[in-house]
Amino acid sequence: MTFDPSRSVLFRGATLIDPAAGREQEDDLLVLDGIISRLSETPPGLREYDARGLHVAPAFIDLHAHFREPGGEAAETVATGSRAFAAGGFTAAVSMPNTRPPVDSPAAVRRIRELSSAAGLIDILPAAALTPARSGEQPADYTALAQAGAVAFTDDGTTPSDPEVMEAACRAVARTGGLVMDHAQDPKLEAGGVMHEGERSRELGLPGISASAETDIVERDIAIARMTGCRLHIQHVSAAASVDLIRAAKKEGLPVTAEATPHHLAFCDRDIDPGNTNFKVNPPLRSARDREALLAGVRDGTLDVFATDHAPHTAEAKARGFIDAPFGMVGAETAAGATFTTTVLAGILSPLEWVRRWTTAPAAILGRPAPSLAPGARADLVCLDLDHEWVVDPERFHSKSRNSPFCGKTLTGRAAATLFRGRFTP
Numbered sequence: 001m002t003f004d005p006s007r008s009v010l011f012r013g014a015t016l017i018d019p020a021a022g023r024e025q026e027d028d029l030l031v032l033d034g035i036i037s038r039l040s041e042t043p044p045g046l047r048e049y050d051a052r053g054l055h056v057a058p059a060f061i062d063l064h065a066h067f068r069e070p071g072g073e074a075a076e077t078v079a080t081g082s083r084a085f086a087a088g089g090f091t092a093a094v095s096m097p098n099t100r101p102p103v104d105s106p107a108a109v110r111r112i113r114e115l116s117s118a119a120g121l122i123d124i125l126p127a128a129a130l131t132p133a134r135s136g137e138q139p140a141d142y143t144a145l146a147q148a149g150a151v152a153f154t155d156d157g158t159t160p161s162d163p164e165v166m167e168a169a170c171r172a173v174a175r176t177g178g179l180v181m182d183h184a185q186d187p188k189l190e191a192g193g194v195m196h197e198g199e200r201s202r203e204l205g206l207p208g209i210s211a212s213a214e215t216d217i218v219e220r221d222i223a224i225a226r227m228t229g230c231r232l233h234i235q236h237v238s239a240a241a242s243v244d245l246i247r248a249a250k251k252e253g254l255p256v257t258a259e260a261t262p263h264h265l266a267f268c269d270r271d272i273d274p275g276n277t278n279f280k281v282n283p284p285l286r287s288a289r290d291r292e293a294l295l296a297g298v299r300d301g302t303l304d305v306f307a308t309d310h311a312p313h314t315a316e317a318k319a320r321g322f323i324d325a326p327f328g329m330v331g332a333e334t335a336a337g338a339t340f341t342t343t344v345l346a347g348i349l350s351p352l353e354w355v356r357r358w359t360t361a362p363a364a365i366l367g368r369p370a371p372s373l374a375p376g377a378r379a380d381l382v383c384l385d386l387d388h389e390w391v392v393d394p395e396r397f398h399s400k401s402r403n404s405p406f407c408g409k410t411l412t413g414r415a416a417a418t419l420f421r422g423r424f425t426p
């Protein structure tokens with residue numbers, strides 16, 4: 001029997017975590033020609049990977065990533081961002097449309113998919129702008145964008161400030177069965193702020209962004225989901241009251257989901273060093289109480305998934321000081337460790353549930369088939385070393401950018417290897 005050795009491997013002695021089957025067990029795992037196969041089919045001469053002490057799971061899917069191409073290639077490209085995500089244990093990521101120009105046409109959506117295929121390390125699933133030019137002025141042609149390959153619609157970086165535009169957009173997306181992702185932050189209330197408004201911002205003398213900048217929009221858009229039936233995914237939830245609103249919406253049976261970022265789970269405004277602009281992010285790192293509420297939301301499933309909001313910026317841009325530097329932090333290569341450390345090690349999630357939040361849960365939100373370790377499944381896999389303690393050194397990132405708040409921090413857990421269609425990456 002012949003097989004392609006570059007897409008075939010036998011993982012020996014791994015602990016397999018298969019959230020689709022709800023199972024964690026010690027076993028070998030065979031990958032043959034990029035497909036998970038029955039152990040009884042193992043051919044002679046196959047490469048073996050010693051996975052004793054390691055966990056093998058479906059590879060991670062990120063619902064929220066910025067690749068900066070076109071227009072921001074000094075900070076990241078599809079190729080460098082793909083390497084960063086592959087190194088982080090991912091084989092798929094949803095790209096945000098806030099490039100320059102924005103991804104707001106079928107041609108721009110197709111271009112992202114072409115760049116993704118050319119890089120060949122992960123599947124980049126493009127989100128398209130919710131409104132043309134992300135101007136918040138009118139709905140777009142969602143059918144045409146979806147036909148070109150858009151998996152969701154968002155004006156990430158902002159949200160339509162006019163509730164009537166948001167309602168019309170959600171109504172139109174609902175007709176196509178599509179998904180709206182929402183950067184829930186009122187542009188008016190956010191204006192001029194650079195960190196969470198509270199005791200710490202007053203201490204530092206920095207302009208604040210109130211929690212209500214987020215919660216007002218979460219409330220507005222849950223009401224719009226109720227009226228329109230549109231599937232609504234709240235991005236990068238930061239405030240305790242947002243978690244309460246989302247919990248209540250779910251209880252009511254509304255089609256609302258939400259994501260938690262690694263950085264909002266790991267840090268609060270007390271951790272902000274005003275001399276380090278890598279802590280400047282939108283929405284801002286909020287109070288310790290907000291952070292506790294996010295962890296409670298992760299625990300009870302109100303926050304369905306983790307998502308990185310990987311937002312690369314050049315060292316030059318981040319050197320402008322806390323007032324003028326752009327918002328955003330990289331996250332692809334710290335996501336696994338940061339979320340394992342803040343949730344599993346903290347006793348909030350089991351390892352199986354933690355894997356679920358990076359795999360089957362985001363796939364379900366996208367309406368894609370559940371990633372699985374069953375024979376016949378595509379071998380998009382991550383091999384995790386969950387005992388590995390490491391100190392984050394951004395100089396070692398594959399990303400073009402280094403703007404990580406985790407620099408110098410110790411995390412537990414990392415991707416030891418990633419397989420994309422059976423091939424080791426990056």
Ligand SMILES: NC(=O)N[C@@H](CC(=O)O)C(=O)O
Pocket residue numbers: 066098156157158183280281282283309311312326327328329
């Ligand atoms: N999160 C951020 O602080 N920045 C993001 C935009 C966004 O996700 O809102 C970026 O594109 O840099």
Ligand SMILES: [Zn+2]
Pocket residue numbers: 156157158183235236282283
């Ligand atoms: Zn955003």
Ligand SMILES: [Zn+2]
Pocket residue numbers: 064065066096156157309311
């Ligand atoms: Zn974003």
